[in-house]
Amino acid sequence: MRIVFIGPPGAGKGTQAVRLAEKLKVLHLSTGELLREACRLQTKIGAQACRTMDAGELVPDDLVHQMVADRIAEKDCQQGYVLDGFPRTVRQAEMFDKLLKTRGTELDVVLKIHVEEPELLKRLAARGRQDDDTAVIKKRLEQYENLTRPLLTYYQDRGKLCTVEGDASPDQVHEEILRAIQDVGG
Numbered sequence: 297m298r299i300v301f302i303g304p305p306g307a308g309k310g311t312q313a314v315r316l317a318e319k320l321k322v323l324h325l326s327t328g329e330l331l332r333e334a335c336r337l338q339t340k341i342g343a344q345a346c347r348t349m350d351a352g353e354l355v356p357d358d359l360v361h362q363m364v365a366d367r368i369a370e371k372d373c374q375q376g377y378v379l380d381g382f383p384r385t386v387r388q389a390e391m392f393d394k395l396l397k398t399r400g401t402e403l404d405v406v407l408k409i410h411v412e413e414p415e416l417l418k419r420l421a422a423r424g425r426q427d428d429d430t431a432v433i434k435k436r437l438e439q440y441e442n443l444t445r446p447l448l449t450y451y452q453d454r455g456k457l458c459t460v461e462g463d464a465s466p467d468q469v470h471e472e473i474l475r476a477i478q479d480v481g482g
């Protein structure tokens with residue numbers, strides 16, 4: 297199966313994406329992780345990505361799309377994957393759809409994890425990471441709202457979007473995700 301996860305910081309997206317990939321026995325692909333790795337190895341993409349990531353901005357669409365395109369062309373992705381952190385803009389989603397079409401495939405489902413903002417703020421504050429002070433949290437949530445809202449509409453219009461309530465224990469959310477996947481034929 298080919299699955300995309302979308303959710304604001306603090307929604308549990310990363311945790312759920314890893315668990316689902318394990319369950320489905322497909323790869324978990326996090327573009328944040330791939331970019332950090334490219335940055336560490338100083339690959340061509342990495343050299344450019346480091347600067348952008350350090351500045352707290354999104355890596356250019358073409359760059360991140362190329363990285364994903366190269367990765368999903370590899371053998372270990374042929375059974376599917378769970379994407380975590382990509383697409384993040386409508387342009388990325390459009391480019392990705394075109395790519396999937398040329399490969400004769402399509403996404404099975406886009407899972408949105410929904411958590412209300414007060415709960416997100418509570419969770420993020422509890423993580424206590426250096427980049428989790430209130431002003432930064434607010435900014436990241438705002439950025440998510442601005443960039444992601446159109447992306448949700450994009451997938452909704454294409455009949456791909458499925459919303460899962462993230463305001464429960466990780467086990468319960470995982471179970472709900474499995475039910476949602478069954479509904480789309482997984």
Ligand code: AMP
Nearest residue numbers: 327328349353354355360381382383384
């Ligand atoms: P994440 O681990 O998903 O929070 O990503 C960490 C950083 O990697 C982000 O702040 C962005 O700079 C960059 N990044 C990850 N995924 C993408 C993407 N799909 N488009 C652009 N930048 C991305």
